[in-house]
Amino acid sequence: MCNNNPPEEHLAAMVYPCEMPIKVVGKSQPNFAQEIADVIREFDPEFDPASVEMRPSRKGNYLGLTFRITAQSRQHLDDIYQRLHGHPLVSFVL
Numbered sequence: 831m832c833n834n835n836p837p838e839e840h841l842a843a844m845v846y847p848c849e850m851p852i853k854v855v856g857k858s859q860p861n862f863a864q865e866i867a868d869v870i871r872e873f874d875p876e877f878d879p880a881s882v883e884m885r886p887s888r889k890g891n892y893l894g895l896t897f898r899i900t901a902q903s904r905q906h907l908d909d910i911y912q913r914l915h916g917h918p919l920v921s922f923v924l
Contacts, residue, residue: 846902846903851897852897852911852924853896854895854922856921857921866917867882873899873909876900877897882897
């Protein structure tokens with residue numbers, strides 16, 4: 831398994847493929863989790879949407895999602911992050 835939040839220099843040294851958690855936060859909306867799971871599935875067809883961890887914010891305005899994906903390469907991981915950052919429902923990605 832890859833390090834949870836590796837420093838930049840460690841990303842290049844990772845051995846791929848590896849399991850990597852990706853945390854996505856956005857405003858709590860009915861289709862948020864499904865839409866983001868669909869994006870993840872485009873990059874990792876074996877991803878199981880039932881494995882997503884969901885955590886609402888205290889007031890319920892935001893929803894945090896944790897996905898465990900299989901990163902095939904640094905470029906693959908960069909592509910996933912870029913796509914998530916550009917998604918209109920996403921506030922931030924860790």
